[in-house]
Amino acid sequence: MSAPATTGYQTLTEETVVKIIEPLRFFTGEGELRVKEIGDGNLNLVFHLTEPASGKSLIVKQALPYAKVVGESWPLSLDRARIESEALKKAAEFVPDLVPKVLYSNAELAVTVMEDLSDHTILRKGLIAGNQYPKLAEHVGTFLAQTLFHTSDFYLHPFAKKALVQSFINPDLCKITEDLVFTDPFFDHETNDFPDELRPDAEALWGDQELKREVAQLKLAFLTRAEVLVHGDLHSGSIFVTGESTKMIDPEFAYYGPAGFDHGHFFANLALSALSHNYHTKEPGARSDYQEWLFSVIRDTWHHFAEQFSELWKNKGTETYTKVPGTLNDFLQQTWTDAIGFAGCEIIRRTIGLAHVADLDSIEDQGVQIELKRRALRLGSSLIKRRNQLPDVESFIAALKGGI
Ligand code: ADP
Ligand code: MG
Ligand code: MG
Ligand code: MG
Structure with missing residues (x-):
């Protein structure tokens, strides 16, 4: 044209x-x-x-x-x-x-x-309405496996990979993430936005040196680990859905970063949805069917991702070390652990940072909203600090169930 x-x-x-x-x-x-x-x-x-x-x-x-x-x-x-x-x-x-x-x-x-995808719904709206999307996990897992593998050093020639890194240098948008996701929410910064009732909880985070030391590691990973081309903003407002179709939109934050970054944001937004659906549960400790579905999306997304990524690694891996036993597992494990840490940062910044999620902010009962946000802060902090003790998706889901 x-x-x-x-x-x-x-x-x-x-x-x-x-x-x-x-x-x-x-x-x-x-x-x-x-x-x-x-x-x-x-x-x-x-x-x-x-x-x-x-x-x-x-x-x-x-x-x-x-x-x-x-x-x-x-x-x-x-x-x-x-x-x-x-x-x-x-x-x-x-x-x-x-x-x-x-x-x-x-x-x-x-x-x-x-x-034009106007026949699709923004996933966040669908989640708030309590809708289920049977293909969501398979599609997001496929998207992540295919895009991450094919833009990695495991597949690309090192020159081709570096040319891509160069063309996706994205300083302004990365700076937004560096500030709003990894820095400001962990300090008493003017961009933060939360009700007065949450100030003691926010101050507890700001005073938690162990937490901040862990966030420093995650931020450094974001700043320096140019592993794969990530979407960079894969929250539930960047995914369009119908019953059969899923489209990842809005990749303006795309850059070369750590492979667990998008998983972390997707999982965090599902966790925030699960938290927001707490008022549907009748008995303490019981989980609604809807929350169980959200957890199954986390579980199935990871399994689809790991399965397809492993297939690609075996069949299309060009980097010499892809043939060395254990290297795939090491990469997947690192990606998994990073994802939990990034999820924790996303949960915290969506609760006290500049940009919130409608899932929580639209809860009309202010008392309920504040109590759920308090839990979100505790959950995010615990995921960041305990990410090395949550080695697989089942332990992660158990932590989410305990935390929401
Ligand atoms: P921003 O970067 O400003 O967040 P998005 O790409 O997320 O922009 O788009 C904002 C909104 O515009 C979406 O939530 C959706 O409602 C609408 N939109 C974006 N892309 C499309 C599309 N391809 N088809 C239909 N609506 C779209
Ligand atoms: Mg939008
Ligand atoms: Mg955008
Ligand atoms: Mg958008």
Whole structure:
């Protein structure tokens, strides 16, 4: 497809976005074209374009040069739009059915034009509504196994891998994670956001030197371990679902990092959902069917991931050490342990940090909400500190059941 001529960056409006997609000749031109900005995120504009006459539709996502939530005082590189497009295209090489199809991208305008997935629901909304998605674990496990393996040194030539590392250098978005996930929530920082009732609990975290020492290790792993191309923001708001289909969207935080990072964020968001569903349980200690389903997603995601990753390692591993017995197990074990630690950080930052989750914040009874958040802080802290004593998915699920 031919690229539209561009004269530098401009913020698109519901009027000007139409000009951007004209050269794609995607729509038939019959009848009206409806345009609506539907973004619910903090960093970007998302336009939904539909042509009722033909039934065709698409999405235009544009990065803003600042964080929408804060305003122009927080500048943010537009290069993340290129990163998002490239990450979606990279994933489509291995799992085309698990990401939205990119129809066009323009780095100068920071635009990605992609398949419209409006027939899907954002997973977080589905989880809050108590819906189950039978394919979710298999699809997320497959996505992680395929994308992580094929972007690793176990598979790629070292030159090809380093070229990819280079093209996914993502300093601005990594800095957001470094600050908002790994640093600010563990100190009395102005970006933190929590009700007064939680201050003693927050102060307990800030005073816990053992915890902070462990978080320092996790942050260092995030800063330095360029193992695989991770999605970088795989929470339940970055996953679109139906009963049969799963799509990982919004990889603008993609970069080369530790292999357990995405698992950790996905598991943490399932754990927060399980916590938020506590009010469904009638008896103390009993778990609702819905919570059991959430735990089964964690279990099955890990098993699907480990099984497929192991198959790929055996059949497609090129790095010499992939043939040495035990190396696969060592890598999976490290990935697992890291995932628990990252999950702990995500649970804490979603509770007292800048960006919360609707799963907990939408609970109307403030007393219940605060009690659940208190448990979230204790759970997150315990996962970080005890991650080496939770060697497998069953011990992790037992810890979650005890902690929520
Ligand atoms: P942000 O980076 O700002 O969070 P997202 O990529 O997560 O942006 O998109 C924000 C919202 O826009 C999503 O929650 C979803 O409602 C809608 N959206 C994004 N991509 C698509 C798509 N391909 N099809 C339909 N809706 C989409
Ligand atoms: Mg998003
Ligand atoms: Mg969003
Ligand atoms: Mg985003």
